[in-house]
Amino acid sequence: MKVRVRFFARFRELLGTDIIAEPPPGTVFAALIREVARKNREGYDAIFDGHGAFREFVILMRNGKRVEAADAEETVVADGDEIAVFPPVSGG
Amino acid sequence: MSMLSRRERERYKRQILLFGEEGQERLKKAEIFIAGAGGLGSPVAIYLAVAGIGTLTIVDSDVVDQTNLNRQILHYDRDIGKRKAMSAEEKLREINPDITIRAIDVHIDEANAGRLVGGADGIVDAMDNYPTRYLLNRIALEKGIPLFHGAIRGLYGQATTIIPGKTPCLSCIFPKPPPAEVFPVVGVTPGLIAMVQATEVLKFLLGTGNLLANRLFLWDGMQAQASEICVERNPCCPVCGTGGDEEAGRKGE
Numbered sequence: 566m567k568v569r570v571r572f573f574a575r576f577r578e579l580l581g582t583d584i585i586a587e588p589p590p591g592t593v594f595a596a597l598i599r600e601v602a603r604k605n606r607e608g609y610d611a612i613f614d615g616h617g618a619f620r621e622f623v624i625l626m627r628n629g630k631r632v633e634a635a636d637a638e639e640t641v642v643a644d645g646d647e648i649a650v651f652p653p654v655s656g657g
Numbered sequence: 658m659s660m661l662s663r664r665e666r667e668r669y670k671r672q673i674l675l676f677g678e679e680g681q682e683r684l685k686k687a688e689i690f691i692a693g694a695g696g697l698g699s700p701v702a703i704y705l706a707v708a709g710i711g712t713l714t715i716v717d718s719d720v721v722d723q724t725n726l727n728r729q730i731l732h733y734d735r736d737i738g739k740r741k742a743m744s745a746e747e748k749l750r751e752i753n754p755d756i757t758i759r760a761i762d763v764h765i766d767e768a769n770a771g772r773l774v775g776g777a778d779g780i781v782d783a784m785d786n787y788p789t790r791y792l793l794n795r796i797a798l799e800k801g802i803p804l805f806h807g808a809i810r811g812l813y814g815q816a817t818t819i820i821p822g823k824t825p826c827l828s829c830i831f832p833k834p835p836p837a838e839v840f841p842v843v844g845v846t847p848g849l850i851a852m853v854q855a856t857e858v859l860k861f862l863l864g865t866g867n868l869l870a871n872r873l874f875l876w877d878g879m880q881a882q883a884s885e886i887c888v889e890r891n892p893c894c895p896v897c898g899t900g901g902d903e904e905a906g907r908k909g910e
Contacts, residue, residue, distance in 0.1 A: 654809055
């Protein structure tokens, strides 16, 4: 199973642009992102708080549709999914 | 009878080729509110001024600082220490004396925002913080006018056009603000995002093209990559999702 994970902005700087992950069947959205983000401590901490929960401003999308952080713990990813994880930027 | 002077017909000749005199007259009748005269607000104001938007209101309560000059192109080295509103007004009047510039030196807050925006046809979000953006979002919803959102950090930027009742509001898309920070920035990024916003303003006023509605435009300058993401209304949005939601939903159908 292949899932494309796209980070944006600061998350991209820390974790890379486009990542093809190969999670085992039954993997949920949040677990996949935790696994992918684990390679860079700063990147992981930018996305997750001390309890491993998504920081409240982080935006999660699956195939162009918004996924709420709570649902991300239950949403099972499927082959061919495209997942986007990004922070809003605030400068002007 | 044209409402454009001979001088205006000359000034806008090359874009009248695109929009016709009728389009140019629409721009002349329009009033746009620009919140902020900084990195986004400077290029937005300059390009809307040269395009001939009849009335531009630009609001900023800051003073020009040397650290602003790498991106806030309405302000020059000689303006350091000057009120940004004054500095912006001076330049914009010189750039196009045929339009009305209202530059206001005030901090946009809960108490004055509705009055400041007044009868404007749209709000350009050229702010650098989410609390003021959320306030402008509420004013746009109340008045039923679009909010042209833009934001940047480093070489990365985002933009979307919020049309009350037809698109998600800013709070649907970004329910929680990112933590405040001194953001890194190089002038080209707000320049690029500001041009997306200004183009949206022109299309909205002219009633032409496809707006950046229900879509979030994301720009990564480091990768030279533009992407977009579909955004949807949040039926549970505490700002636009209660009360008026059903009515707005029906209108959209």
